Amino acid sequence: MRDPRTVLITGATSGIGDALARAYAGPGVTLLLLGRSAERLERVAAVCREAGAAVYAATLDVADRTEMTTWIAEADDRAPVDLVIANAGISAGAGGPGGESDAQTRKVFAVNLDGVLNTVLPLIPRMRTRRRGQIAIMSSLAGYRGVAGAPAYCGSKAAVKAWGEGLRGALRADGLEVSVICPGFVESRMTAGNRFPMPFLIPADKAARLIRRRLARNRPRISFPWPMAALAWLGAALPPALTDPLINRLPRKHGLAAGRESK
Numbered sequence: 001m002r003d004p005r006t007v008l009i010t011g012a013t014s015g016i017g018d019a020l021a022r023a024y025a026g027p028g029v030t031l032l033l034l035g036r037s038a039e040r041l042e043r044v045a046a047v048c049r050e051a052g053a054a055v056y057a058a059t060l061d062v063a064d065r066t067e068m069t070t071w072i073a074e075a076d077d078r079a080p081v082d083l084v085i086a087n088a089g090i091s092a093g094a095g096g097p098g099g100e101s102d103a104q105t106r107k108v109f110a111v112n113l114d115g116v117l118n119t120v121l122p123l124i125p126r127m128r129t130r131r132r133g134q135i136a137i138m139s140s141l142a143g144y145r146g147v148a149g150a151p152a153y154c155g156s157k158a159a160v161k162a163w164g165e166g167l168r169g170a171l172r173a174d175g176l177e178v179s180v181i182c183p184g185f186v187e188s189r190m191t192a193g194n195r196f197p198m199p200f201l202i203p204a205d206k207a208a209r210l211i212r213r214r215l216a217r218n219r220p221r222i223s224f225p226w227p228m229a230a231l232a233w234l235g236a237a238l239p240p241a242l243t244d245p246l247i248n249r250l251p252r253k254h255g256l257a258a259g260r261e262s263k
Contacts, residue, residue, distance in 0.1 A: 008031075012033040013035035021044050041057050108156055112159075144236040145235045181222045
């Protein structure tokens with residue numbers, strides 16, 4: 001969608017979410033920003049207001065279905081949402097003793113999968129009624145193929161990737177646009193905790209500009225940077241018998257990342 005006037009962004013406190021809020025901020029634009037840190041969220045909101053945008057911000061847990069449904073309904077009544085970017089997510093790995101715990105696995109899925117559903121589902125009937133709207137779902141190149149170092153993260157991102165791709169076709173007749181975003185490594189509080197090399201790491205503001213341009217063109221899948229995207233596609237396409245020996249030797253992330261926003 002070109003020039004959306006009301007944009008809802010979850011995970012807006014740092015990384016891609018912060019950069020996207022700044023990228024869309026401007027006169028005549030209303031930003032609905034959600035995050036977990038009130039202090040960081042207010043800093044982002046202040047910058048966006050200085051750029052001329054009207055900003056409504058709230059600290060909510062995207063995994064809380066009731067809170068999300070209520071807040072989104074109130075926000076959409078105030079300013080009908082043109083574009084929703086379901087960006088909030090957490091990263092975790094299996095590098096600690098015993099791999100991923102039950103609690104960590106469930107938390108990753110609660111935020112990365114349920115959080116996306118809780119953000120998008122309340123808006124679909126409203127957008128259908130208006131026959132206008134765009135949905136952007138933050139997945140990851142990690143969603144192309146599961147790796148031993150982060151089973152829950154890969155699984156949650158694969159789930160929202162497939163759901164978003166299916167949703168695009170399901171909502172097309174209603175006049176709605178759906179795009180799935182699959183970034184590689186992007187500078188953020190999340191990637192700052194990684195203790196392994198991150199090929200083709202890019203700044204968050206560069207990622208946000210690329211995402212905005214491609215959303216304006218209604219691209220079905222926004223995957224970047226292209227060398228990493230090509231490797232992810234190849235890893236998913238080749239038989240596991242060929243890829244497992246290499247993929248299982250990749251570095252493992254340790255525990256839950258501090259950030260609440262997807263890469």
